[in-house]
Amino acid sequence: MNYIEILGLVAAALSTFSFVPQVIHTWKTKSAKDLSFAMFSIMFTATALWLIYGFLIAALPVIIANGLVLILLGIILYFKIAYK
Amino acid sequence: MNYIEILGLVAAALSTFSFVPQVIHTWKTKSAKDLSFAMFSIMFTATALWLIYGFLIAALPVIIANGLVLILLGIILYFKIAYK
Secondary structure, eight states, rough: OOOHHHHHHHHHHHHHHHHHHHHHHHHHHHTTSSSHHHHHHHHHHHHHHHHHHHHHHOOOHHHHHHHHHHHHHHHHHHHHHHHO | HHHHHHHHHHHHHHHHHHHHHHHHHHHHHHHOTTSSSHHHHHHHHHHHHHHHHHHTTTHHHHHHHHHHHHHHHHHHHHHHHOOO
């Protein structure tokens, strides 16, 4: 693995786990009014399409990363609806 | 272009522009306390790495998409700091 591939993997890992602090933040504060429902629902749709794309091209890293992000975005959207 | 490529392009376009409604939402409400600074700063870092990665592999779609997202995330982070 060369340094360009490592850079891509670090970027992918950071992109994937960046949603974790938002989940924790919203879970703790029970407040989600400043979150744009449109942003998170468009991103949820995009991630679902990336997941389907990953299955179609049989790319395991795409499937794993987008599967995890889809779960995290699902939790944030649930909070957005539940806490207003 | 086959339907799998079209699916990937739609997913990429949605991922990129999903941040626009958050920019508009925060600009209108002048409130950003529910946004996780950690989420947006980690995502900003990840996007900067994706942009460098795009330049290193000379992939124009990666450069354009991540360049746009970096600008949008920069605006959201500015709002987060300015509005608290």
